[in-house]
Amino acid sequence: MMKIIQKTGLAFILMLSLSMAALTAPKIYALKVDGLACPFCAFGIEKRLGKIAGVSRLRTDIKAGRIILTMKDGAVLDPATAKRAVKQAGFSLRALEQIRPPAQAPAKAVAKKPSL
Amino acid sequence: MRRTRSARSRSWLCRLTMIGVIIGWTTGASGAPITVTTALPVAEGEFMVREQIIFNHGDSDPKTKARERTARTIVSVLAYGVNSDLAVFAVVPYVSKSLKAGASAIGRHADGLGDMKIFGRYTLFKNNFNGGSFRIAPVAGLKIPTGNSNRRDALGRLPISVQPGSGSWDPFGGVVITYQTLDFQIDAAISYTVNTGANSTANGFKFGDVSRLDGSFQYRLWPGKLGSGTPGFLYGVLEANLVHQQNNHVNGIEDAGSGGTRLFLVPGLQYVTRRWIAEAAIQLPVMQNLNGMALRDHYTARAGLRFNF
Numbered sequence: 001m002m003k004i005i006q007k008t009g010l011a012f013i014l015m016l017s018l019s020m021a022a023l024t025a026p027k028i029y030a031l032k033v034d035g036l037a038c039p040f041c042a043f044g045i046e047k048r049l050g051k052i053a054g055v056s057r058l059r060t061d062i063k064a065g066r067i068i069l070t071m072k073d074g075a076v077l078d079p080a081t082a083k084r085a086v087k088q089a090g091f092s093l094r095a096l097e098q099i100r101p102p103a104q105a106p107a108k109a110v111a112k113k114p115s116l
Numbered sequence: 117m118r119r120t121r122s123a124r125s126r127s128w129l130c131r132l133t134m135i136g137v138i139i140g141w142t143t144g145a146s147g148a149p150i151t152v153t154t155a156l157p158v159a160e161g162e163f164m165v166r167e168q169i170i171f172n173h174g175d176s177d178p179k180t181k182a183r184e185r186t187a188r189t190i191v192s193v194l195a196y197g198v199n200s201d202l203a204v205f206a207v208v209p210y211v212s213k214s215l216k217a218g219a220s221a222i223g224r225h226a227d228g229l230g231d232m233k234i235f236g237r238y239t240l241f242k243n244n245f246n247g248g249s250f251r252i253a254p255v256a257g258l259k260i261p262t263g264n265s266n267r268r269d270a271l272g273r274l275p276i277s278v279q280p281g282s283g284s285w286d287p288f289g290g291v292v293i294t295y296q297t298l299d300f301q302i303d304a305a306i307s308y309t310v311n312t313g314a315n316s317t318a319n320g321f322k323f324g325d326v327s328r329l330d331g332s333f334q335y336r337l338w339p340g341k342l343g344s345g346t347p348g349f350l351y352g353v354l355e356a357n358l359v360h361q362q363n364n365h366v367n368g369i370e371d372a373g374s375g376g377t378r379l380f381l382v383p384g385l386q387y388v389t390r391r392w393i394a395e396a397a398i399q400l401p402v403m404q405n406l407n408g409m410a411l412r413d414h415y416t417a418r419a420g421l422r423f424n425f
Contacts, residue, residue: 034249037297044157048162063298090159090239
């Protein structure tokens with residue numbers, strides 16, 4: 001009986017910690033921006049978005065016209081603030097969505113060069 | 117003798133005024149054109165800096181080299197985004213001008229701070245779309261006589277063409293249109309400069325007004341295919357400048373031996389990253405329809421850097 005209680009308790013603690021981790025994990029957003037067509041311009045928009053409170057990381061994919069924005073733990077991106085920042089940089093925000101962080105890719109095995 | 121010197125001086129003026137105008141219009145801090153400005157935005161509250169070195173060489177006759185001129189200029193440009201549509205620019209040139217004239221090759225030289233320019237650019241129309249933008253932006257500004265226009269050497273007062281400054285407050289305005297995609301960019305600009313001669317120390321001298329039509333085409337050479345992220349872009353650049361200067365005036369009298377029309381072609385290369393741009397181009401005259409004894413351009417070489425802060 002004690003063993004069942006112990007196992008149930010452990011399972012509960014594990015589920016609770018997983019839920020807490022999911023809740024506090026940094027939120028990631030994808031911003032689809034119109035007007036983005038050169039690297040120098042991309043930096044202008046990154047500067048404006050980087051000034052939003054809670055933003056920890058930005059990555060621009062210029063071909064897709066998409067900016068991946070990672071917030072600090074617990075911070076949330078306000079869509080109106082994001083739209084204003086994009087406009088201040090001279091561009092237009094077409095769409096904003098929260099995305100899941102990509103699953104951790106397994107480390108690739110690196111083939112060693114044969115020594116000569 | 118005096119008349120000859122005066123004529124030489126005036127022909128020089130024509131050339132160096134054009135150099136000044138070219139410098140003044142090469143202030144696009146945001147995009148790719150080299151001798152033309154652009155309508156691309158400067159983000160609100162952000163600064164950009166551009167540094168450009170310009171070397172210009174010309175003479176009266178390539179065979180006799182009776183008059184030979186060189187002008188070296190370092191142009192510093194500071195751009196600031198007031199808001200997403202309005203950007204203001206300050207252009208500060210440092211000039212070094214030399215003129216050799218006559219069989220004895222007497223040299224006159226001056227260097228120092230040139231005439232500063234300030235101007236604003238307002239985006240009147242913009243259409244941002246996926247992977248590109250189309251914009252129309254009027255530009256208006258003023259050239260301020262910050263350069264010394266009363267320099268002297270052992271021979272007396274330097275010809276006005278060798279003076280670092282013009283001594284006049286000159287307004288200018290124009291419109292720039294930009295169409296940008298991920299693969300290429302086109303900029304076109306039309307502008308007019310009113311050379312006033314006001315407060316000039318040049319004894320009643322007034323440069324002729326300058327009108328110009330500029331075009332720029334930039335094509336992404338590398339990377340050929342875009343992957344993810346934001347790689348640096350290498351652009352091949354081809355620009356054209358059509359510049360017309362009206363006759364100068366001396367004591368209110370029009371000088372028929374001054375002014376004229378020039379057409380330049382400007383091939384160049386430009387490497388654009390997120391934080392900086394490096395560029396080089398050579399401005400070659402393909403047509404010079406000049407009045408009187410105006411000096412003819414050989415080439416103008418340019419190299420520069422732009423920084424995002």
